[in-house]
Amino acid sequence: MHETGIVEEIFDTLQQEYPDRYKLIVKIQLEAGLLSNIQPILIQNAFEAYVIDHPQFADVELEVKVLSIHAFCTNCKEAFEVLFHRFVCHCGTPSSQIIQGEELRISQVIFKKDAI
Template sequence: MHELGIVKDIFRTLEEAYPDKYETIIKINLEAGLLSSLQPILIQNAFEAYVLDDTRFKNTELEVSILPIIAYCKRCNKQFEVQYHRFVCDCGQTSDSIIQGEELRISQVTFKEDKK
């Protein structure tokens, strides 16, 4: 399953970033771009499966938010939000320059000791 690989990657990244506090992570916030074709529900399912195996994280929460698609218009020199996958600016110019929407990133990590 593709999503399980992503979840494993996330844990691996966090382990490298926070070797001392890794096991005290209680919440992970992810941001997924609309174009990344990642479905939050599938990531949640993969996460649940992962923590069944790695019980250190059985109480860890995962929250996935979706980022809108942002493209850039050369003619107006501005960014605009792409809706319904129409890559067309207000001015009528089409754009293939995507600023945001393809990424998957960890936006926030909460550790046990942070929460008082």
């Protein structure tokens, strides 16, 4: 299951980034674009399983925000939301310039004591 690998990667990243503070993490927020092939429910399941194996993270909560797909229209010079995978602007111009929707990123990390 590829979500398990993603969850492991997230925790590895956080431990590298916050070597002194990762034990104080209480909440992780992820942003997953609709094109990123991330299923929030599968990520949550993988997360629960990881936490059971790593009790030091038992208090950590995970929130997954799903981001809609946005593409850029070269005619209107602005972004539009892609609905039903229809990459065509309201002006009729097709676009393949995706500016949001493919990412998977840690958008927020909350620590028990956010004052250190």
